[in-house]
């Protein structure tokens with residue numbers, strides 16, 4: 038059995054979407070000719086215009102990664118004091134708060150989408166709260182209407198970590214329509230990548246100047262450094278990759294759609310295994326395919342499945358793991374107490390991101406599912 042299913046080459050959870058090298062090279066020729074490598078070059082402008090169209094964004098600012106985009110976005114919005122956020126996220130979400138001297142107030146997630154539980158936000162609001170930082174977890178959109186209603190009532194800003202929702206829609210609208218600002222990550226593991234990169238989509242056009250300064254050391258003009266910024270610019274080479282990768286997105290989405298179908302068909306009858314990333318078509322970002330494993334029903338834990346798949350050369354990912362509320366520097370917080378976060382505590386032990394990328398063979402997906410089926 039092992040010989041039959043064992044993969045010769047390792048199967049990873051993601052593989053970067055790589056454009057044809059000769060197409061990248063021919064665009065790189067233009068960069069070489071211009072001798073303009075970074076700081077608002079023509080390739081960055083082209084990418085910005087194309088992304089604005091693709092994301093239906095009025096205002097977009099590009100950065101050299103999603104973490105710095107979020108960090109500087111929070112600064113541009115002048116967020117202070119406490120921010121209500123989720124413990125079930127990638128460290129970057131809360132680290133962006135930390136570097137702005139902001140205190141996270143952890144709010145539990147709701148069990149079906151694993152996004153911030155909007156019904157629990159209000160009880161955590163104090164006179165120090167200035168914003169809600171929510172995550173569209175694995176491409177599952179947050180309860181955007183409810184979150185906005187709370188934000189309006191208490192005059193809070195809403196920022197979305199949209200690292201997983203490139204190109205997704207909610208009720209026919211681009212997901213970045215909701216909230217004051219949405220961050221997208223263009224990391225190599227993301228559907229759309231610029232190797233490393235990120236973007237902010239925001240409503241208030243007045244923020245553009247501040248964001249441009251913040252990502253360029255706070256420099257306002259040749260005589261003035263106006264604010265304390267950083268170096269967070271997307272460069273011309275990253276932009277070239279982005280321009281070429283963007284052409285491949287629709288095809289990649291179709292391939293991932295097929296892969297998702299095969300996973301769903303093959304996992305459907307297994308007790309204790311459920312799919313967390315259910316959305317399809319324009320509502321889906323096709324970023325991840327994530328399952329939840331309930332040990333009581335399946336008979337084996339998530340960690341056991343993770344290890345078992347490794348024996349077959351399949352490398353899944355415990356994502357997100359561990360909880361941000363368990364970080365050494367946060368676990369003393371009242372909101373980080375385990376009893377306040379029961380669904381996050383459960384999810385962190387049950388969730389597994391499966392291999393999911395267009396080049397993954399459908400036959401390989403069937404074999405991976407067979408390992409999971411045969412394991413019980």
Ligand SMILES: Cc1ncc(COP(=O)(O)O)c(C=O)c1O
Nearest residue numbers: 102103104127129200222223224
């Ligand atoms: C939810 C979330 N937020 C933020 C980030 C950080 O983005 P980047 O790697 O572009 O800095 C990631 C990266 O995977 C993420 O998953």
